[in-house]
Amino acid sequence: MRFWWQLAGPWLKAHWRLSLFALLLALSTVFAGVGLLAVSGWFLTGAFLAGTTLTFNLFAPSALVRGLSMWRIASRYAERVVGHRVTLDLQAEIRTRSFAHLATLTPAQLAQYRDGDLVARLIHDIERLDTFFLLIIAPAFTALIAGGVFSLLMGMALPLMGWVLLVVLLLAAAVLPYLLARRTAKAGLEAQKTHADLRALAHDAIAAHTDILVFGMSGQAQAQFEQIGLRLAQAQKRVANAGSWGTLLQQLLMGIFVLVLLWLGAEAHAQAELAAPIWVGLLLGAMGLFEVIGPIMRGASSLGAVQGAAQRLRDLAPAPIAPTDAAAVPLPQTGSLVLDQVTVAYDKTPVLQSVQLSLEQGQRIAIRGVSGTGKTTLLMALMRVQPLRSGRITYGGVDVAQVPLAQLYERFALLSQHSPVFMGTIRHNLLLAQPNADDARLWQVLAQVRLAEHVKALGGLDAWVGEGGNTLSTGQIRRLSLARVLLSKASVWLLDEPTAGLDRLTAQAWLKDLHRVAAERTVIIVTHADLPAGVVDQNYVLRDRQLFLDENTTN
Known part of the structure; x- marks a missing residue:
């Protein structure tokens, strides 16, 4: 389980005391349960054989039964609390690190995954990982330790019985689970992958519900969903069938052991080598030990799914390594923005090639170009969302690749085409x-984007906008996102289609106000729209992966 250990290992090493405590509590519960059965068998058999002779000491075994009962109850409760805390904390740690990892991926890397697939990785795959600790590690640990100790005790009473128990435990707790895990590995991997495909399809179908209805694709979507659902059911059925056979073999093995133990014990008792109360106590104790082995088989049958979940989490594309704050240099509050021979590529395909640009503080430019020429990619490179293949970007003479991201985002503000409104x-x-x-400042920026009156009608600044801004129109969402940029203290504004979704009059009015609201900020506008005269100082065109000054439209 290399992938699982890569995910869980750092947390388990950091919290090894808590993890070991959980395992020891599980072992304590097994010892209490096995001891309770063994003592009860010895006590009841001894009391029955003693009859009315009053030669059997009732006080010691009865006290042991009460003590072991209380011990088992307390230990079981503590085991559940601590064991589930380890599992839930481990899940939270893996989920947090996985989400933080996803947050650092570039748009090109994120584009490799479907939205529903990423959700499935963060939820279902991580939830599947708890099976390994609860149904594999803890039961295997307790079975090996408790089984070894009890085999030693049984061997002291009757050596042959001790060896038989040890062999049976190894077969039932190690060999059979291993064979079952091997047999179900492929089906478990398939079930985990298909489950993720089903979630992704459901997510996509909900997101595209309107288009599916409009274009009459409901039947095809339903057929695709049923096909993937059938694949999932078949994979789960193979896992369940193999698990059932494994459990059956395990139970048969335990049954044979009980018969062998009865025969060996009867022979030993007949030859006066073993007292009847001890024989019955050992028999019931061994049967209580088998309680630990059951979860191992359930865990082994799901091991393929655990492996698939861990592998899917580890298969996320590697994130670019950002400079640490220790090696970072401060970024000036203002300065010239210079792009020097900047080249950006997706995989091996260049999108921008040797781009040159130099802007003084407070300068405003517009960049045009047909769709797909790399305008948005240029803004992503400025924000260090998209890494450079070569060249460098400086602000105030400082390479932005060497500054802390938090400080970069204080100086640079981005309005993307899909800037979200949060619930x-x-x-x-x-x-x-x-x-x-x-x-007062909030109302000021709302007025600047022509949204103040609508916000007042909604109920003011504390009006609820819902998830994704579902109480606002597309244009209003755009204006609220734009207001957020105006509110920032950034010295550089990067505006990607800032007037998209706005009506013509609102867009023209806001663009004319840009000079006033931007003040001394440097502004780069990526747009297809016609800009009124005086909005920008220069116009550029992006074509053939390079940036050219458009002399015909310079304001």
Whole structure:
């Protein structure tokens, strides 16, 4: 389980005391349970054989039964609490690190995954990992330790019985689970992958529900869903069938052992080598030990799915390595923005080639170009979302690749084509840009984007906008995102189609106000729209992977 250990190993090493405590509590519960059965068998048999002779000491075994009962109850409760804490904390750690890893991926890397598939990795795959600790590690640990100790005790009473128990435990707790895991590995991997495909398909179908209805694709979508669902059911059936056979073989093995133990014990008792109470106590104790082995078979049957889940989490594309703060240099508050021989590529295909650009602080430019020429990629490179293949970008003479990301995002503000509105209030969405802004400032930026009157009609700054801004129109969502950029203290604004979704009059009015609201900020506008005269100082065209000054449209 190399992939599982790569995910869980760091947390288990850091919290080894808690993890070991959980295993010891599980072992304590097994010892208490096995001891309770063994003592009860010895006590009841001894009391029965003693009859009315009053030669059997009732007090010691009865006290042991009460003590072991209380011990088992307390140990079982503590085991559940600590064991589930280890499992849930481990899940939270893996989920947090996986999400943090996803957050660092570039758009090109994220484009390799379907949205529903990423959700499945963060939820279902990580939840599947808890099987390994609860149904493999803990039962195997307790079975080996408790089984070894009890085999030693049984061997002291009757050597042959001790060896038989040890062999049976190895077969039932190690050999059979291993064979079962091998047999179900492929089906488990298939089940995990198909389950993720089913989630991704459901996610895509919900997102594209309107288009599916409009274009009459409901039947095809339903057929595809049923086909993947059938594959999942078949894979799960293969795992379940193999698990059932494994459990059956395990139970048969245990049954044969009980018969052998009865025969050996009867022979030993007949030859006066073993007292009847001890024989019955050892028999019941061994049967209690088998309780530990059952979860191992269930865990072994799901081992393929665990392996698939861990592998899917480890298969996420590697994220670019950002400079650490220790090696970073401060970024000036203002300065010239220079792109020097910047080349950006997706995989091996260049999108931008040797781009040159130099802007003084406060300069405003527009970049045009047909779709797919790399305009948005240029903005992503400025924000260090898309790594450079060669060249460098400097601000105030400092290479932006060497500054902390948090400081870069304080200086540079981006309005992307898909800037989101988060579930919450208008105030909550605006304060993301400037947490200490007062109400007057919030109303000011809302007025600048022509959204103030609508917000008042909704109920003010504390009006709820819902998930994804579902109480706002597309244009209003765009204006609220734009207001968030205006509210930031960034010295450089990167605006990707800032007037998309706005009506013509609102767009023209806002563009004319840009000079006033931008003040001394450097502004780069990526747009297909016609800009009023005086909005920008220069116009550029992006074509053939390079940036050219458009002399015909320079304002």
